[in-house]
Each structure stands twice: as C-alpha cells, then as structure tokens.
Amino acid sequence: MATSDQAVRPSPPAPVSRQDGRSPWGRRYRKYLVPWLFALPILLINVVVVIGPSLSAIYYSLTDWSGIGAGEFIGLENYRRILFQDMNYRRAFLNNIAWLSFFLTVPFAVSLFAASMLARIRRGSMFFRTALFIPYVLPAVITASIWRNLLSPTLGIGALLSDWGIPGLDVAWLGRPQTALLSIAFVDNWHFWGFLMVLFLSAMQGIPPELYEAARIDGASRWQEFRHITVPGIRPTIVFMLLMVAIWSFLVFDYVWILTQGGPAGSSEVLGTLVYKEAFMRFEAGYASAIGLTMSFLAGLIISLFLYLRRRGWEI
C-alpha cells in the first residue's frame, strides 16, 4: 500500500509526499487510493442507509414479516393482496391520483400567474419575492396547525365570513369525508406554491426583454405575451417541475398524517400514510415493504413516461 519510507497511516486520507508519486506503488496510491479515501465515508453511509435497505425491501416484500425475526417467504401474495383485495390500497391510490391532478394544475396556475405579474415589477420585487417564499421555510407541523385553526368551523375564516353575512363556508373542512383531502391539498399548496413561483420568476429573468418590446410594438395583449413569450421561454423549468411534482405526489406523507392521519373514515388515506400504518401500527412490515415498492414503481413509471415522451420528440 505504501513505499518503504511511507508508513501506512491509520486514518484517511494519509499524507502523500512528492517522492511517492515517482515510484509505481506511490503513483497508484496517489491516483486511486487517495481519491477513494475521500469519497468512501459518505459512500459507505449511503449504502448502509439507502441502497442496502432499498434492496432488502424487495426481498421483504415477498414475505409475511412482522419486523421481528425472519419473515416467512410467501412469493407474490402481498402483491396479489394489493392488486385484487385491499380496498384501503385502492382508495389510497385513487387519492394519490386526485392529489396528483390537484398539484399538477393549481400550484402551477397560481405561481405562473404570480411570477408573470412579479416579473414586471421593479420596485419592491425583492420584498415580494421573500414574502411569498416564507411559507416554504416553515415546518409542516406549524403550517398544518395554523390552517387547522383557520379551517375550523367555529373560529376560522368560515366563521368570520358567516358573521359578515357570507354563509356556507363555516363547515368542518378537515372533518368531512367529502372535503378532507382537498383541504389538505390546499394547505400543502399554501406552503408550496411560493417555492414554485420563485423558480419560475428566476427562469423568467432569463428571457430577453427585446422579445417583450417587439411584442408590444406589434400590439400584443398581456395574455398573448404570456402565452407566446413567457411560457415558451421558461418551458424547461415548467416541464422539469411538472416531473418533480408528479413524483412527489405519490410520496406525500407529512401534511396528510399531521392533519387527518388519513381520516375521517379513510377518506384522505394516501399510500404514504398506509405504509406507515401497516409497518408501525399493524406490524405488517412485509406488506408495508410491498406498498413502499409500488410507490417507488409509480415514481419510476412517471420518470419513464417522461423519458419516453422526450425520445418520441416531444420538446420536454
């Protein structure tokens, strides 16, 4: 490992003197070993925490395993249960699809609109940008608790509006099966859209201003400018964020768990909360691994669809 005058050092990365570079051993040491000594610690941690357990999840998904001791190998039984039997899974999956369609539309519409408004403003633009970004840095437990109160039928915004003579909004938004999931999505979006807006805003600053001037000379309306200059100008950012948001939509956990734990009566159950319940409350760790694997599969499916469309010549 080291030349005669260079003792083996106990800890990475060992010092290398210029002389070592001249002998064949020293050169190899310098070229291969030293760089890998720098990269190895973090790689080991990543293998132990992420890749190892991810691979073992594939095995555990084929077992009946409570989390203690060895699991009993049951082949594809867990997946049969997911596909043909488990109504909770089906409902959670459909809720994830609903979540996906909400998050691919509402935050994008709001933040594109706001960013195009803000892009024209000079005075105060930094202040507005910072203010709109603030909800994104708050922890989910805080955001959730704020909105749990604001959506309350007795103390929240609905109650205030009803006092002002606008009735009908003072309902238990989070407590009714019809509105629970939509309300959670609204709260998560309150926290999220400012982030999207800032991304779009900085992308818009890359659009050459001459394009807008030319459009104005041609008498284009604001909508036409937005439609034909702004959106095409930041299309790579929009498409990339659509992809990321689609992936995240299958992994959502925090807001649903904090606000309703999937209730009432399972009406806001998503796959993320189902994994948690199966693994840590029902001690079905094998089955939970299988659900987790299907979530990754869905995220992978989104990426594959994206790559497929791109290969088919879609400019995304």
Place this chain on the structure above:
Amino acid sequence: MKRFFRRGRDISLAPNYILIVILVLFALGPVVIVGFNSVKDAASIGRNPLGPPTEFKWQNFPQAWEIGNFSTTTRNSLILVVGTVTSVLALGGMAAYALARLKLPGGGLLMLYLLVGSSLPVQLFLVPLFFLWRNLGLVNNLFGLIIIYVAVHSPFAIFLLRSYLVGIPPDFEDAARVDGANEWQVFTVIILPLSWPAFLTVGLVVGLGVWNEFLLATVFLTEQHLFTVVTSYYNFTSRFSRDWSLTSAAAVMMIAPILVLFLTLQRRFIAGLTQGGLKG
C-alpha cells in the same frame, strides 16, 4: 383592461401590484394571525379569533415553553442539526473534492449512484431501515438518526459542492502541492477557505431540512425525552388542540429562529433551496 403608456414603453403596473399584494396577504396573513393569537388568552380568542390582540398575555410563552418541554426538544433538534450539518459538510465536501479535483477513478459511476440513491423515496427503504436500526440499537438514538439524515442529504450536498469546486481555478492547489502539501492539507487549507459560500449554502439548506423534518423523526425517535421541536409540537397540538393561544405561542417560538435566519440570509437560502435541496 385599460392600458396607458408612460414614455411610450411602461405599461401601468397598478394591477400587478394589487394582485401581488393580495397574494402576499394570503401567504403572510396566517403567519401574522399566529403572532396575534400567541399573546391572547383563550377567552379572547373565542371572541376575536383572527383579529389583532387587544390585551397582551406574554405569560403564554413561558407556559408553552414549560408544557411543550422546549428546553429538551430544542437541545435534541440542535444536536441533530449540528451533527448532520457538520458531517454532511465534512464527508460530502471530501467526496465533492475527490470528484471535482482528484479525478476520482469511477467518479462518473459514483455520481450516477448518488443520483439514483437520491431519487429513491424514503418510503422504499424506511421499513427495512427501521428494523435494521432497531437491531443495531440505533432507534431512539440521536446519533442513529444523524446517520440517516447524513445519508439522505449528502447527494444534494455533493452535487452542489462539486459544481462549485469545479469552478475554482486550480492554480492555488498546484502551488500548494509544489510546496509539498498533501491532499488533506490542500483540502482543508486551500479549498475550504475558498469555497465557504457553497458550504454555507449547503449548511443552511440541510440545517433547515433537519430542523423541519417530520417523518423520519417520528419513526426513529419515539421516546418523549428524544422528541425534536417538530415531533414534540405535533404531540403538543394533539393534546392541546383546543388551546389556540398556547399552540400559537409554541409556534411563534419555533418559527422565530427560522424566520430571523431566513430573512438575514435569504438570498443564500433561496438560491440553495431552488437548487433542489428539499422536497415539496
């Protein structure tokens, strides 16, 4: 919409300002209301749940601090943040240095591995990881959770630091090597002082992510004396959900440090976060 032109170019920006101010009120209104309610007593919240306070009950803060056990939870959260940030910066910085500067053989594969690893959802490895950690005695152990946070955050750190290090001119390092410095000395004496802005950005993003993290902290720290600020607040609000004044006071104490730090270093925060630091 009526439009008029100033000096032939500027379209009136009044509608833009009005709409943006409405959105700012939507974004900040709820935060302001929490501030209001943190100093009201429970009875006046019942009468006036959303408006500004008429009397100031500062007593809410020490009371929430006591009931929420903030001294313990703040300590736990700080241990997690400091432990994770220093490890990510040290170990991730070393890997980034190897990738950017030492022509790491197989570096492309390592990057690909990190890219795949960072796109795997937590839910995929959460269940086996939990039972592995339990067998190793790392559940209900702050150090055990730090290891997980380091693994989860390091790909982002490595990518960002690497792209920064690639841009530093190699002359300084070469000069140091000619003077006989070894790679470790080059890294600590030359590279770190030159690239502190990137390290600061990564530190802020990772620190914020750890401070706010919920799922892993809930799963891996189940004993009360190990609760973080976030998981303790979650329990606190489940127990005291009726008491909006106490939960607001606790919320203010939790978000005040975040907001101060964010407002002081907001450019760096926004730049780091929009480069892919945290999931939505």
